Amino acid sequence: MDEIISVRNVRKEFRIHERPEGLKNGIGDFFHRKYICRTAVRNVSFSIDRGEIVGLLGENGAGKTTMLKLLTGILFPTEGKVTVSGFTPTDRKKEFLKGISFVMGNRSEVNWDLPAMDTFRYQQLVYEVPEDMFRENLNLLSVLLEVQDLLKVPIRRLSLGERMKMELINSFLYSPRIVFLDEPTLGLDLKSQIAVRGFLKAYRREKNTTVIITSHYMDDIEETCDRVILLGRGEKIYDGSIGELKAPDQPFKEIILNLIKDEKGQ
Numbered sequence: 001m002d003e004i005i006s007v008r009n010v011r012k013e014f015r016i017h018e019r020p021e022g023l024k025n026g027i028g029d030f031f032h033r034k035y036i037c038r039t040a041v042r043n044v045s046f047s048i049d050r051g052e053i054v055g056l057l058g059e060n061g062a063g064k065t066t067m068l069k070l071l072t073g074i075l076f077p078t079e080g081k082v083t084v085s086g087f088t089p090t091d092r093k094k095e096f097l098k099g100i101s102f103v104m105g106n107r108s109e110v111n112w113d114l115p116a117m118d119t120f121r122y123q124q125l126v127y128e129v130p131e132d133m134f135r136e137n138l139n140l141l142s143v144l145l146e147v148q149d150l151l152k153v154p155i156r157r158l159s160l161g162e163r164m165k166m167e168l169i170n171s172f173l174y175s176p177r178i179v180f181l182d183e184p185t186l187g188l189d190l191k192s193q194i195a196v197r198g199f200l201k202a203y204r205r206e207k208n209t210t211v212i213i214t215s216h217y218m219d220d221i222e223e224t225c226d227r228v229i230l231l232g233r234g235e236k237i238y239d240g241s242i243g244e245l246k247a248p249d250q251p252f253k254e255i256i257l258n259l260i261k262d263e264k265g266q
């Protein structure tokens with residue numbers, strides 16, 4: 001086994017400032033700050049091998065995004081240890097950052113006024129991608145995502161699904177070894193959802209990239225992932241194959257049914 005991600009007994013607490021009601025409390029409040037603790041991730045451990053596609057599944061607020069932020073070094077764990085490609089993510093070393101990519105379905109990295117191609121060229125500079133690798137990757141990605149004809153169109157004139165495809169190209173251009181995708185199909189129509197899933201499977205076959213994907217859509221995970229980690233209120237409650245997860249005698253059947261219902265309700 002070739003371990004690339006290791007998470008050991010990780011806990012993440014957020015300290016939230018609880019502000020008393022009313023303006024007159026404003027100054028006193030400054031001296032008597034009250035905090036409440038919210039635990040987003042509780043004592044979670046897992047390990048992921050190179051080339052795996054793993055789905056982080058869970059209801060809203062289960063801790064999926066927090067987990068990805070811990071893995072990419074955006075957040076420090078309150079307790080425990082995270083190791084990714086041999087690095088401690090929060091050190092934010094250049095070699096670490098060049099080897100990963102983090103795509104958030106609800107946040108855009110591409111400039112809306114420019115054609116995607118201009119953003120890709122900028123990305124090439126930032127990540128120091130040699131020209132032949134850039135061309136090869138861009139060709140593979142735009143063919144897999146069927147957007148060869150749209151590279152020179154300003155992003156704002158593209159559909160939501162087409163924009164997400166450009167985000168994906170932008171994030172895969174520099175051949176990251178590990179890709180973290182947070183709800184990449186959020187808000188997309190069914191056709192685009194299917195295209196994104198198909199792309200992830202085809203790309204992984206081609207490049208053997210390790211992919212961690214979060215979703216509260218059951219279909220995303222079911223179709224793309226080898227393995228599922230289910231989070232419930234910050235705890236890891238299942239780690240294994242999707243087939244077993246859906247077995248009728250599972251104790252967390254209710255969560256699974258909610259996830260399926262959520263999807264149909266969208």
Ligand SMILES: Nc1ncnc2c1ncn2[C@@H]1O[C@H](COP(=O)(O)OP(=O)(O)O)[C@@H](O)[C@H]1O
Nearest residue numbers: 014038040058059060061062063064065066067
């Ligand atoms: N920056 C933050 N400050 C305080 N609480 C947070 C912060 N980020 C997330 N949380 C809380 O942590 C929990 C997990 O959130 P999140 O990881 O975003 O869940 P998910 O992505 O599974 O929907 C939620 O209760 C959320 O309100």
Ligand SMILES: [Mg+2]
Nearest residue numbers: 064065066182
């Ligand atoms: Mg989230």
